[in-house]
Amino acid sequence: MDHQELWKAALGEIELAISKANFNTWFKNTNILSNENGQVVIGVPSGFAKEWLENKYNHYILQALQRHDGTVKGINCIIYTPPRHNEAPAAGRSIDAVRPKETRPTATVVSTPAPTQARASAARTTGSTSITLNPRYTFESFVVGENNDLARAACVAVAEHPGTTYNPLFIYGGVGLGKTHLLQAIGNHILSQAKGVHIHYTTSQDFTDKIIEALQNKAIREFLDQYRHIDILLIDDIQFLSGREKTQEIFFNIFNSLYQLNKQIVMTSDRPPQAIPTIEDRLRSRFASGMIADINRPSLETRMAILRLKIKEKSIKLDDESLRFIAEQMVNNVRELEGALNRVVAACELQGLVPDLGLTERILSPLVTQTKKTLNKERVAEVVTEFFHLPNGELMKKTRKKEIVEPRQIAMFLMRQELGLPLSAIGKFFGGKDHTTTLHACEKIEKRIDDDSGFAEEIKQVRERLYQEQLPTH
């Protein structure tokens, strides 16, 4: 088996083991470059892919390779761009044209000082639109968690190699989860790296308004002309194009001409392309033709990390207990989380008080509903039991039956993530299991969420139920 055949066989297996979005994102344009003494060197298109393959997918790659070649012992990734062929690029496809450019490490939680005076002083004008980028929305000020790592990774890749890697890029997720932040971070990043790049940030509402205005003034040609010179089109909340036929038609034309010129297009939406109602099929399939990444609700740990970053940015002093209280209560989205933090800070400043847990609880009590207060271990076990249609109390039984083991692991994982309980407390709840059993369960579930999008969706649904179905205790 030569290198190419070996890689093809391994990819075939990896493709089955991980989600399609992840496979397309990380394994496109990879090759085996050499295999000496069992050390396989894989060429990848960016520093970014290198990091993910080495850190997240190492295990899969190794296993898949070993299944076809027992001598393989380890893998290494290096950034490599295959020599260009002389042929013209296939129409509209630009995936092979990745520039050989090293990227900075990105997969860490970054906490960065507040934006400097100079950076914060002027909102940046982006091309011909009146909407400006908010300089606060950068990759550095965005906390990475398991809920948004794929979306952030894709946005960083696009900012590093616009128009080449993932085009178009479609980001979706619920309100207040950071879509606009990421979209604008792409623009801010590109502006900080290169002068003269024409970035156009707009919302689909603004886009629609401008079209209506242009139609009224019979100035549609001028409107379209503006888009000719754009290098990067960032369009927020694309779901609002739904039901607007004329706007969709014009957008379709703009989209196609930019795309054919390898100009980068990034869109956000509150739902995936297939779930946007009354949108033309040809547009829907354009949206879905590149890379799609979703953003979910942040876990307790990520919510804590976000709060820590926010207080650092604003130079606020707040004790850990209060922070934790805010993070535990504000579970729906980041906007709500930030809002609660600001409310506590403002109320304390106004009254000249130093915040503590008691004060924080009092200030937030109007926002804290009964439902949130009653989420506890028992409730998690109950929801998981119901979700998997198990008999009551089954999760607690000492059994190794697969139908029970996995739901129990899911319950452990959720107790850890949503309630932030110590491993030992969770183990104890399930009949005195030790903390390594709980740790193993949490790790296993985390891994499956990463690898199996169907499973991730299932967990998402269970999590939704935790917050939906609770009745007040009195």
Ligand code: ADP
């Ligand atoms: P969306 O566009 O999805 O509705 P936004 O991008 O407007 O959400 O985010 C809402 C607020 O939450 C913004 O102030 C944003 O900076 C903040 N935010 C969201 N996600 C994160 C994150 N991961 N790290 C830091 N701040 C975040």
Ligand code: MG
């Ligand atoms: Mg938004």
